[in-house]
Amino acid sequence: MEVNNSVVDKMMETVKKFEANKDNRTIFLHCYSMMTANMLLAIEQNKFHDTQWVNQLLNRFADYYFNALTCYDCGQETPTVWKEVHKAAASKKLHVIQHLLLGVNSHINYDLVLTLYDMLSPEWADLSDEMRVKRYQDHCLVNLIIGDTIDKVQDEVVEKYSPSMDVIDKLMGRLDEFLLLKLITAWRDKVWDHTQELLVLESEAERTKYILELEKKVLKKADWLDTQIGFR
Template identity: 40%
Template sequence: MRPGPNAEERLSALMEGWAEAGDRRGAFTQCYLVMTKRVHDAVDDGAFNDGAWVTRLLERFADYYFEAVDAHGAPEPQHPCPEVWRSAFDACADPSCHVLQVLMLGINAHINHDLALALVDVLDDWDTLDETARSARHEDHERVNEIIEATTDEVQREVVDRWSPAARTLDVLLWRLDEWTFGALAESWRSRVWTDAMDLLALPPGSRREASAHLGTRASTVATVILLGRHPGHRAEGYPSGVAHAPMPEPAPDGMRISLPE
């Protein structure tokens, strides 16, 4: 059963409106729409232990994206747009940023900043679950990773071809995708995010806000790495193609392990 209000419909409307305007914010939105559809299809097919929980997670996860979109476009937003999202949106208007960077900036912001927060929101019953139920939730999270990895080719074909037809041979610029692919990065980041969510859940509720701020710090560090590769062909010694060194974020508070995603 599709969630309501229908996140797919709003993603589609945003994507088409931005495509018509030539606004590259639509590139990540299309990527997100494709992957969301595939996870929804898997829910409909009974691929998860708890499809209702996965649907709830998808809804809450999408809320964080829509909140960032609304805040970025509002003169006086109710809540400020997270800095990592502001950077991602601003890069869409920068002609020196390739569409691959635009995609990766959005993926980084949504996974490394938003996902752990969404998980904490929908794992509000964690303390009441036995080990079997907890394992089932983790298995469902990992199943989403598998779906994202399987969707990589479709994303590359449909999204990159639409927004940058000249990049069909994707390894000629920025990152060679056999070294650092959308799927591999998303899977690695999502796996790490589960640990982040567990760390947040282990803290007293009153301490989570401060600790979760480090998610934004880390995601912004990753965004800096992505942006430093904006010139095609640039390669920093010891890093994948187009990736240069960026400063590490400040240490996280006690009880919260946050490190730079690989």
């Protein structure tokens, strides 16, 4: 399948603007652009069961990020999970890993749930058991692509903003990448569970309540990343 790299181009244009303004939000977005580029390569290589569906999901996922970014920068109403990330990038002295994980937390634990729901809800009732399993397998395959990207992220982004991480990387070998992948994989497993729970809710009121509770959980993780993980 031939893919369109415009989403990566848009990310890198924004990264350049962030870097020019010494904006810490470049840390997450630069990493996200690398992950997205590897996802598009996997789509082009037909590694997924349904490349067209995954490509649509990838673009819808990116929409959530850019919509929140535009709203925040224009002073419009912004999802609270992203408002806190943007505020932390501008006003808090955090380690590069904290800035990265705060963005990952909001995008995976919140945006990805909504993205998967957007993609699955119109089709889920009519999907065969086999196709439901394939949707889940395509979701899980992303974990492998993340794993293949983490080393490059550490070398090209994390160490750029925190040179001392190069020393840590050499001392710990693959352990630090393994721990980061383990955390993200656990989050993505839970994302699928949250999506399944959303899919069985029958009313908009129930779904709204569920998403509000999800938001509280994501903000709690953000508070832990902000204050407790010990990178300061």
